[in-house]
Amino acid sequence: MTETTSMPEGGPLPGKSCGSCMLCCKLLAIAELNKPEGTWCKHAKPGQGCSIYADRPGECRKFHCGYLSSELSEEWHPVKSKIVLSANSAGGITAIVDPGRPDAWREAPFYLQLKAWAGELLPQQRYVVVRIAKRAIAVLPDHDWDLGIMEPHEPIVMEVAVAPDGSKMYRARRAGTGHAARASAKPTPA
Ligand code: SF4
Numbered sequence: 147m148t149e150t151t152s153m154p155e156g157g158p159l160p161g162k163s164c165g166s167c168m169l170c171c172k173l174l175a176i177a178e179l180n181k182p183e184g185t186w187c188k189h190a191k192p193g194q195g196c197s198i199y200a201d202r203p204g205e206c207r208k209f210h211c212g213y214l215s216s217e218l219s220e221e222w223h224p225v226k227s228k229i230v231l232s233a234n235s236a237g238g239i240t241a242i243v244d245p246g247r248p249d250a251w252r253e254a255p256f257y258l259q260l261k262a263w264a265g266e267l268l269p270q271q272r273y274v275v276v277r278i279a280k281r282a283i284a285v286l287p288d289h290d291w292d293l294g295i296m297e298p299h300e301p302i303v304m305e306v307a308v309a310p311d312g313s314k315m316y317r318a319r320r321a322g323t324g325h326a327a328r329a330s331a332k333p334t335p336a
């Protein structure tokens with residue numbers, strides 16, 4: 147059974163809380179702080195909280211991850227999953243993965259769920275992308291495409307092609323590049 151593709155950007159749902167999690171303070175880029183993705187914010191005190199909480203930037207105030215703002219189950223809590231889910235600019239889902247656990251997204255139940263979301267979203271021109279610091283991997287219903295190093299808001303283009311056997315296959319590439327990204331050399335588990 148798969149969970150909803152809905153990835154609202156509202157506040158926490160009743161019963162949901164960050165608890166001891168501060169993973170977004172590590173994984174997200176914060177422009178107002180000139181903080182890159184994948185490294186701890188200098189104001190973060192893991193296990194204690196934000197040292198400038200009352201004066202934290204607007205980006206921090208506004209952000210509520212997909213676990214917090216949806217009905218996703220507890221296994222998706224970022225403190226356990228090591229994945230922060232966020233809506234992306236295409237209306238799809240970005241799974242931002244802790245570089246300390248770069249393969250967390252390939253684990254059960256996350257990988258199959260990401261694939262299921264990809265299958266639901268692609269017909270609507272929306273997509274699922276995994277980010278590990280600056281590296282981006284497009285998750286498509288058939289293959290995953292390693293797009294290499296990309297800026298957080300760089301758009302991704304999804305294309306449908308016909309395989310030699312006549313079946314439909316999906317490709318992903320960075321917008322503005324003429325070439326489809328190569329498939330990940332490492333096969334991803336089904
Ligand atoms: S990643 Fe989600 S649960 Fe963790 S601190 Fe950020 S908003 Fe809260």
Ligand code: SF4
Nearest residue numbers: 171187189190196206
């Ligand atoms: S300013 Fe505070 S809330 Fe914002 S990223 Fe840094 S530690 Fe987290």
